[in-house]
Amino acid sequence: MTTAVSDAHNEHDDHGPTKGIGRWLFSTNHKDIGTMYLVFSLTMFFIGGAMAMVIRSELAIPGLQFVHPEFFNQMTTMHALIMVFGAVMPAFVGLANWMIPLMIGAPDMALPRMNNWSFWILPIAFGMLLSTLLMPGGSPAGGWTMYPPLVLQTGDSFPFLIFSVHLMGLSSIMGAINVIVTIINMRSPHMSLLRMPMFVWTWLITAYLLIAVMPVLAGAVTMLLTDQFFGTSFFLAAGGGDPVMFQHIFWFFGHPEVYIMILPAFGVVSEIIPVFSRKPLFGHDSMVYAASCIAFLSFIVWAHHMFTVGMPLTGQLFFMFATMLIAVPTGVKIFNWIATMWRGAMTFETPMLFSLAFVFLFTIGGFSGLMLAVAPADVQYHDTYFVVAHFHYVLVPGSVFAIMAGAYYWLPKWTGYMYNETLGKVHFWASTIFVNLTFFPMHFLGLAGMPRRIPDYSTQFSDFNTMASIGAIGFGMSQLLFVWVLLTSRKGKKATAEVWDNPPGLEWTVPSPAPYHTFETPPEISEEDGVH
Amino acid sequence: MIRNSFLSLLGLFVAGTAKADWELNMPKGVTDLSLETYNLHMMVFWWCVAIGVVVFGVMIVSLIKHRKSKGVEPAKFSHSTTAEVIWTAIPVIILVLLAIPTAETMVRLEDSRDPDMSIVVTAYQWKWHYKYQDSNVEFYSSLSRDSLEARRKQSGVDPFSVDNYLLNVDNPVVVPRGKKVRLLFTSNDVIHSWWVIDLAIKKDAIPGIVNEAWFRAEETGTYRGQCAELCGKDHGYMPIVVEVVEPEAYEAWVNSHDAEQ
Numbered sequence: 001m002t003t004a005v006s007d008a009h010n011e012h013d014d015h016g017p018t019k020g021i022g023r024w025l026f027s028t029n030h031k032d033i034g035t036m037y038l039v040f041s042l043t044m045f046f047i048g049g050a051m052a053m054v055i056r057s058e059l060a061i062p063g064l065q066f067v068h069p070e071f072f073n074q075m076t077t078m079h080a081l082i083m084v085f086g087a088v089m090p091a092f093v094g095l096a097n098w099m100i101p102l103m104i105g106a107p108d109m110a111l112p113r114m115n116n117w118s119f120w121i122l123p124i125a126f127g128m129l130l131s132t133l134l135m136p137g138g139s140p141a142g143g144w145t146m147y148p149p150l151v152l153q154t155g156d157s158f159p160f161l162i163f164s165v166h167l168m169g170l171s172s173i174m175g176a177i178n179v180i181v182t183i184i185n186m187r188s189p190h191m192s193l194l195r196m197p198m199f200v201w202t203w204l205i206t207a208y209l210l211i212a213v214m215p216v217l218a219g220a221v222t223m224l225l226t227d228q229f230f231g232t233s234f235f236l237a238a239g240g241g242d243p244v245m246f247q248h249i250f251w252f253f254g255h256p257e258v259y260i261m262i263l264p265a266f267g268v269v270s271e272i273i274p275v276f277s278r279k280p281l282f283g284h285d286s287m288v289y290a291a292s293c294i295a296f297l298s299f300i301v302w303a304h305h306m307f308t309v310g311m312p313l314t315g316q317l318f319f320m321f322a323t324m325l326i327a328v329p330t331g332v333k334i335f336n337w338i339a340t341m342w343r344g345a346m347t348f349e350t351p352m353l354f355s356l357a358f359v360f361l362f363t364i365g366g367f368s369g370l371m372l373a374v375a376p377a378d379v380q381y382h383d384t385y386f387v388v389a390h391f392h393y394v395l396v397p398g399s400v401f402a403i404m405a406g407a408y409y410w411l412p413k414w415t416g417y418m419y420n421e422t423l424g425k426v427h428f429w430a431s432t433i434f435v436n437l438t439f440f441p442m443h444f445l446g447l448a449g450m451p452r453r454i455p456d457y458s459t460q461f462s463d464f465n466t467m468a469s470i471g472a473i474g475f476g477m478s479q480l481l482f483v484w485v486l487l488t489s490r491k492g493k494k495a496t497a498e499v500w501d502n503p504p505g506l507e508w509t510v511p512s513p514a515p516y517h518t519f520e521t522p523p524e525i526s527e528e529d530g531v532h
Numbered sequence: 533m534i535r536n537s538f539l540s541l542l543g544l545f546v547a548g549t550a551k552a553d554w555e556l557n558m559p560k561g562v563t564d565l566s567l568e569t570y571n572l573h574m575m576v577f578w579w580c581v582a583i584g585v586v587v588f589g590v591m592i593v594s595l596i597k598h599r600k601s602k603g604v605e606p607a608k609f610s611h612s613t614t615a616e617v618i619w620t621a622i623p624v625i626i627l628v629l630l631a632i633p634t635a636e637t638m639v640r641l642e643d644s645r646d647p648d649m650s651i652v653v654t655a656y657q658w659k660w661h662y663k664y665q666d667s668n669v670e671f672y673s674s675l676s677r678d679s680l681e682a683r684r685k686q687s688g689v690d691p692f693s694v695d696n697y698l699l700n701v702d703n704p705v706v707v708p709r710g711k712k713v714r715l716l717f718t719s720n721d722v723i724h725s726w727w728v729i730d731l732a733i734k735k736d737a738i739p740g741i742v743n744e745a746w747f748r749a750e751e752t753g754t755y756r757g758q759c760a761e762l763c764g765k766d767h768g769y770m771p772i773v774v775e776v777v778e779p780e781a782y783e784a785w786v787n788s789h790d791a792e793q
Contacts, residue, residue: 063687063691064684067685068685068765069766070765073764073767142762143762147722147762149723150722150762237740237741238739242741243740279606279607279608279609279610282609282612283615310735310743310744317635320635320638321631324627328623331619331620332616335615335619341591341598342590342594343598343604344594345599346598346599346600360588364584374572374576374634375634376565376572376634376732377576380569380573382734383734447556448555448558449729449757451727451758451760453767453768454768456691456769457768458698458699459691
């Protein structure tokens, strides 16, 4: 991270960041906070990944070799919580912090002190969650979905689980408010809403989703807390409560949550594909409408996670039709990306490779999603490895690949140096091969009848499990390459302000690395700028 | 230590390939509705394949032809309302084609009227209890002894040497072939889910709630399943075995049970 200030815009401002730990603890600078979010996310990615390695080692062959079933369940639960709330979401918030002010020509986020707070809550929340590993009875083991009554059997770690989820929600809500206020109020003059870059657009929509659903999750887990400690019976049948109500409330949060994790990914990919196709993004406005449609539909499909709980037929039909509808706007997005590539002049640098793999592999996750929408078939797929394959396809080669693509794309802007392209490509190919080796066989396992969240399995499932375990360990190792790329990036050649071949967007008008303070006076936008 | 476990892992993998099967697809099952479910699954699968061929085909052509190294000039176009309308309308049509047969099957799935017999299935951590409503038969069903011994951590028993490892029980559910059997599910503690893939039934057993499902098995045989909803530490160890027998054999089984009690 540089401390030099060399931007011509910034002649009034000759002071850089404060020195030492104070720079990070008390930072109100969107770039520093963005960096902290990204480093935090990468750390969590490796902690959650280590847990995945425990899971896949145990599942490599039938029989119980390494861990007890109790600990296995703790690993699946913690892996999910850490990856969802600790790795994927903070990574996108980090990208938002770094890039949204640069993309809309704002000097910083609108609420810088809240920005600091929303970040620093996260290490506390996850410190608390991870500390449960050392408690009597271990970590939460009832699944990240926290279904009662099972979750109420959690030991000493139960209140820590609830409070850490509260804190994660608090952090997300504050981050979302900040994003919305920044985008609505701090765009440069002449950047109308429909002229905003796609990444900004998808984040605006995501931020509204966050504000709408995180309080719902907080409410649901608070009810769990009072059921456990204060004698209420929201979800306890013995006291007249309804265990299924929790699932309705949870998935009313949970389904928009999956779009919270994928819409910013759509945004990143929509930035990258046009640049490396050397063509403007096809159908910018229809992309905005499609993302808004997806966000709206995400609120009315939650019970497709619950086709086996015994819903009335009409309820099942409604949720099935609504779920199928999501395929339409999602299809529009994919068609628009392909139309962007069509008759372009493509080159295949690492960010483009990750984005192309995203389009391919996210679509495969979309196909299994369409299959899961078919309710009678879902009864067979539900809670099997088919579902595990589905959501890992949309989350790993989906969200995570988009984050990787974004990291490679903007890294020269952040550090001022070009990363090692060969290493980047090796990282890409290793990740892509191993991610498919890990998750594709899981489709077969699920269809053949292997339930998810089991520590041991019948022998007929052994071959594909071994294959998936080999893939998982390969994928985990490949991510170490990414750390290597980051650590060696300073050895690369100096990056220019534009970095890539004539990219649109305001972030490329400031020098690389981006100075500590940018756009203290709003940039002038001509008719052509700002539209991707 | 690490090297040893790696070697044994490799050894078991090689041994395993000989015994395990590479099952790729959902079984057709043994009821009309399981076959209908299978057909729906294959229908949506082939739609996905068809869409995939077109979408990925176009993308691959573009990746091969439209690259800078071929010296192409990038085109300038950036929107087309016609294209957007077309690729919105076609998926809608496909979805309608998918939704109609699916809805028809769902109506049949939910029709549990006029059963020939009913069984109350109560889930416990971590076993099942079955009570036949039309006779005195009731019993618990839990993981069979040989699996129970082999499942212990580092038990030293090769899972491949155990008959139906983790999928065998002490007391299977016995039902007559060709009869409409209604199952009523509930739970004594946490949520479980009763799943037998060949019967295409997966239904949650929830405390305080009674769920129902039905099947009419057309072929005799032994059908195996597992609990599908995470229910605590032994979630992976509460299998389900359903034996479909000829009606006469079923009568004999019920009578023998009565005699025992």
